[in-house]
Amino acid sequence: MKRHAKIDGPQTDRRLDGMAQGVLGQPLDRPDGPLKVTGRATYAAEVRLDRMVHGVLVRAPRVGTLNGFDTERVRGMAGVLAVLTEGLPRNSAQGAIAKSPPGNEGKAQYVGQPVALVVAETLEQATHAAWTLEVGIMPSIPVINPHAAPTEFPEKKQRDLGDLEAAMAEAAATLDETYHTPTLSSAPMEPHASIAEWDGERLTLHGAYQMLKFNRKQLAEALGIDPSAVRVLAPYVGGGFGSKLGISAEAVGAALAARMLGRPVSVVMHRRQVFEMTTRRSQTQQRIRLAADVDGHLLGIGHDALVSNLPGETFSEPVQQGTDFNYAAPNRKVVHEVARLNLIACGSVRAPGEAVGVTMFEVAMDEMAHRLNLDPVEFRLRNIPDHDPLDGKPFSSNMLAQALTEGAQRFGWRHQPPRSRREGEWWIGTGMSAAVRVNMLTESEARVTLTPEGRAKVETDMTDIGTGTYAILTQIAAEMLGLPVAQVETVLGDTDLPPASGSGGSFGAASSGSSVYLACLEIRSQIAARLGIAEEDLTLKDGHAIHANRTIPLSQILDAPITTEGHVEPGDSGKIARNATYGAHFAEVAVNDVTGETRVRRMLGTYACGRVLNVKTATSQCHGGLIWGIGMALTEELIHDPRDGHAVNRDLAEFHIPVNRDVPDLEVYLLPERDDWANPIQSKGIGELSICGAGASVINAIHAACGVRIRDLPATPDKVLAGLMQIES
Amino acid sequence: MNITLRVNGESHDLDLDPRVSLLDALRHHLHLTGTKKGCDHGQCGACTVLLNGRRINACLTLACMHDGDDITTIEGIGADGLTPLQQAFIEHDGFQCGYCTPGQICSAVGMAEELRQGWPSHVTDDLTADPELTRDEIAERMSGNLCRCSCYPGIVNAIRQSLGEQA
Numbered sequence: 093m094k095r096h097a098k099i100d101g102p103q104t105d106r107r108l109d110g111m112a113q114g115v116l117g118q119p120l121d122r123p124d125g126p127l128k129v130t131g132r133a134t135y136a137a138e139v140r141l142d143r144m145v146h147g148v149l150v151r152a153p154r155v156g157t158l159n160g161f162d163t164e165r166v167r168g169m170a171g172v173l174a175v176l177t178e179g180l181p182r183n184s185a186q187g188a189i190a191k192s193p194p195g196n197e198g199k200a201q202y203v204g205q206p207v208a209l210v211v212a213e214t215l216e217q218a219t220h221a222a223w224t225l226e227v228g229i230m231p232s233i234p235v236i237n238p239h240a241a242p243t244e245f246p247e248k249k250q251r252d253l254g255d256l257e258a259a260m261a262e263a264a265a266t267l268d269e270t271y272h273t274p275t276l277s278s279a280p281m282e283p284h285a286s287i288a289e290w291d292g293e294r295l296t297l298h299g300a301y302q303m304l305k306f307n308r309k310q311l312a313e314a315l316g317i318d319p320s321a322v323r324v325l326a327p328y329v330g331g332g333f334g335s336k337l338g339i340s341a342e343a344v345g346a347a348l349a350a351r352m353l354g355r356p357v358s359v360v361m362h363r364r365q366v367f368e369m370t371t372r373r374s375q376t377q378q379r380i381r382l383a384a385d386v387d388g389h390l391l392g393i394g395h396d397a398l399v400s401n402l403p404g405e406t407f408s409e410p411v412q413q414g415t416d417f418n419y420a421a422p423n424r425k426v427v428h429e430v431a432r433l434n435l436i437a438c439g440s441v442r443a444p445g446e447a448v449g450v451t452m453f454e455v456a457m458d459e460m461a462h463r464l465n466l467d468p469v470e471f472r473l474r475n476i477p478d479h480d481p482l483d484g485k486p487f488s489s490n491m492l493a494q495a496l497t498e499g500a501q502r503f504g505w506r507h508q509p510p511r512s513r514r515e516g517e518w519w520i521g522t523g524m525s526a527a528v529r530v531n532m533l534t535e536s537e538a539r540v541t542l543t544p545e546g547r548a549k550v551e552t553d554m555t556d557i558g559t560g561t562y563a564i565l566t567q568i569a570a571e572m573l574g575l576p577v578a579q580v581e582t583v584l585g586d587t588d589l590p591p592a593s594g595s596g597g598s599f600g601a602a603s604s605g606s607s608v609y610l611a612c613l614e615i616r617s618q619i620a621a622r623l624g625i626a627e628e629d630l631t632l633k634d635g636h637a638i639h640a641n642r643t644i645p646l647s648q649i650l651d652a653p654i655t656t657e658g659h660v661e662p663g664d665s666g667k668i669a670r671n672a673t674y675g676a677h678f679a680e681v682a683v684n685d686v687t688g689e690t691r692v693r694r695m696l697g698t699y700a701c702g703r704v705l706n707v708k709t710a711t712s713q714c715h716g717g718l719i720w721g722i723g724m725a726l727t728e729e730l731i732h733d734p735r736d737g738h739a740v741n742r743d744l745a746e747f748h749i750p751v752n753r754d755v756p757d758l759e760v761y762l763l764p765e766r767d768d769w770a771n772p773i774q775s776k777g778i779g780e781l782s783i784c785g786a787g788a789s790v791i792n793a794i795h796a797a798c799g800v801r802i803r804d805l806p807a808t809p810d811k812v813l814a815g816l817m818q819i820e821s
Numbered sequence: 822m823n824i825t826l827r828v829n830g831e832s833h834d835l836d837l838d839p840r841v842s843l844l845d846a847l848r849h850h851l852h853l854t855g856t857k858k859g860c861d862h863g864q865c866g867a868c869t870v871l872l873n874g875r876r877i878n879a880c881l882t883l884a885c886m887h888d889g890d891d892i893t894t895i896e897g898i899g900a901d902g903l904t905p906l907q908q909a910f911i912e913h914d915g916f917q918c919g920y921c922t923p924g925q926i927c928s929a930v931g932m933a934e935e936l937r938q939g940w941p942s943h944v945t946d947d948l949t950a951d952p953e954l955t956r957d958e959i960a961e962r963m964s965g966n967l968c969r970c971s972c973y974p975g976i977v978n979a980i981r982q983s984l985g986e987q988a
């Protein structure tokens with residue numbers, strides 16, 4: 093039996109609050125933990141197959157028309173089995189699109205584009221041969237500078253409400269500043285990897301992917317076969333952060349080569365290829381305008397963004413997604429411009445849009461608070477809208493005020509003028525920012541089986557990319573079916589199982605969680621029917637049904653396992669009400685007066701994400717966001733050579749993600765909330781909210797510490813030092 | 822090239838291409854895939870193993886340089902039940918995706934020995950006294966092991982707890 097729900101409005105029954113097992117929300121250890129700490133969890137490249145050979149991708153060294161490869165020479169090298177120069181995609185597929193990624197049409201459109209695959213008996217032979225292969229290219233002049241590029245203005249992303257120019261002209265206080273964020277990279281620790289094996293016409297791909305039901309279709313179309321002939325397996329994924337949403341060249345290459353050779357082929361990207369051949373977060377230029385009255389009420393908000401992507405890609409970093417609803421103001425203008433460049437493809441990276449958009453907007457808000465001589469917390473509190481400022485929709489829930497107040501109190505927030513505290517060489521200051529992120533529900537299905545012995549199995553092609561899916565789906569089923577968590581097994585990452593939302597956009601936990609909830613609700617109904625009672629009157633706990641003072645073991649109710657399916661679909665709920673998550677960040681930094689170095693000394697985040705499914709894994713997700721905020725604020729920047737656009741620092745030695753010592757003690761507080769509009773489990777996304785503005789709290793703290801305002805991320809010592817010298821001169 | 826590697830107490834005779842790194846020997850030839858490859862360039866620490874008791878990046882050394890050496894990989898740690906350190910990683914959620922985790926754990930084991938032997942680090946104030954097991958000492962000494970899931974708070978707490986209990 094299948095239980096289906098389309099979410100057209102508030103889900104007010106809050107059934108999960110009435111369950112008896114008491115495991116949901118608890119800090120359950122990850123069920124996959126023992127495998128991960130002993131090295132026994134097998135990631136994509138770690139499947140052991142007979143006769144497997146290795147493929148290594150070859151990059152385009154410059155932009156131009158592909159003009160032949162010296163394949164003959166390479167084919168003669170030791171161990172080489174094949175040199176593939178056709179059929180590889182130009183770039184990765186975008187997320188949640190059931191289409192093949194684009195082909196290269198005989199061109200190298202950016203430096204680093206995958207253009208060939210060399211396959212050999214061993215990895216060493218394939219690597220040597222791939223390095224040897226010469227790629228013939230008739231060079232053309234690449235477009236690298238977004239200001240000198242053809243641009244487009246996607247119609248759906250422009251906003252114009254009231255008259256911003258007039259508001260700016262009449263306001264008591266205004267701000268008009270331009271901010272920049274650089275190209276950023278997901279850089280998951282597991283490089284993109286695929287092992288392909290064919291059994292006749294059927295392909296099995298062991299891949300490192302986030303959204304399997306789409307990945308299967310993307311791969312099928314790229315190979316010209318039916319999706320039913322493709323099975324994708326991804327039980328463990330070593331991080332994704334958006335870069336594994338859509339299939340990349342390594343998956344297509346492995347599948348093509350394995351078909352050609354009749355042997356399993358493993359293709360693992362080298363770390364430098366991960367930077368070039370998967371997607372990046374676009375660099376952004378953001379002009380932010382604010383107009384306010386003397387009391388600090390906003391009258392106008394303007395947010396113009398210039399982002400980039402390759403020609404033909406539909407994705408453009410939705411920088412202003414949070415600006416639509418973060419603060420009230422009658423006059424609003426958003427201009428969204430996309431430059432077409434010959435650079436690495438852009439795609440979703442953790443919290444596409446708000447990660448950079450909210451961050452720079454929150455820096456602007458800090459600047460504006462100073463102009464108004466207002467405490468920045470108070471300034472934000474004065475501008476929280478009571479309905480969606482664009483179209484008057486109600487909020488499903490808006491917890492920004494609570495997040496700000498609670499956070500300020502827990503952090504011990506005190507607003508002080510810049511340069512008021514110094515310890516030796518170090519200036520000390522605190523900064524804050526708000527956090528907002530849209531919340532989504534996407535279609536998801538799951539199957540749940542309950543046995544008379546009181547064991548349950550959850551099955552779905554959902555992925556756990558570190559997000560805690562194994563833990564939370566186990567907990568939802570245990571809670572609904574009244575079982576100890578040890579009695580529930582969750583099986584993920586296999587397209588032979590019911591298709592799930594996949595992991596992306598912070599919708600995974602709530603969407604796949606809702607499908608498991610629905611399947612369990614159906615099981616509960618069937619048990620209740622056998623007992624002749626209403627489902628609402630049934631209590632399940634520790635493998636027993638409890639009703640009217642009777643406690644009956646499941647074995648007396650069931651004579652065979654029950655299997656059900658749950659299927660959730662988004663409906664009108666998201667259209668009627670504005671669904672989002674809210675939070676606040678606080679940071680204390682020390683800025684060195686001599687070197688311009690910034691060290692973060694402590695950080696705190698308060699977040700409201702609806703029902704918390706596992707407080708331990710949710711907190712870890714928030715730590716992740718805060719730390720990505722530190723990286724974005726201080727060190728992360730993928731630099732493009734201005735001549736040919738190649739990513740200069742495309743490895744982990746030069747692209748500086750935070751290391752252990754860059755991270756101070758972090759404090760996370762999750763506000764109690766139920767969002768009935770969101771879905772039947774009243775839960776919302778948490779994996780991305782904590783990066784939306786986290787970096788701004790650090791940038792604002794730098795200003796509070798030493799008076800230097802950084803508008804161009806990251807705040808590296810050279811920029812801070814230049815600011816210090818300017819202040820002192 | 823013919824070499825013998827002692828891995829987790831067991832001897833393996835291997836005939837390897839001289840270009841095979843120690844990491845690839847473990848992963849591809851001995852099928853010990855617990856040791857991870859994050860960069861292959863000594864930049865991330867995912868491949869950390871113990872070589873004659875000291876932590877090294879297995880991607881930065883060739884297998885043929887280790888004839889007769891004693892290597893401990895994650896598969897050799899807690900093989901008969903989780904060690905307190907592994908248990909603490911689970912309890913403190915010192916990982917999310919788990920890809921950096923074997924390297925973190927091997928690195929922590931190596932680091933504990935360095936601490937025990939009194940090796941100072943960049944944050945040790947007194948170079949002659951025995952370093953203390955502070956938060957900063959652990960964070961500093963573990964900074965060669967990157968974690969993009971950013972589980973550093975859990976990693977530090979897990980190490981602190983398990984080493985603190987041993988001390």
Ligand code: FES
Nearest residue numbers: 859861863866880
């Ligand atoms: S794989 Fe060896 S340090 Fe990264």
Ligand code: FES
Nearest residue numbers: 917919921968970
């Ligand atoms: S747990 Fe994912 S990289 Fe460390």
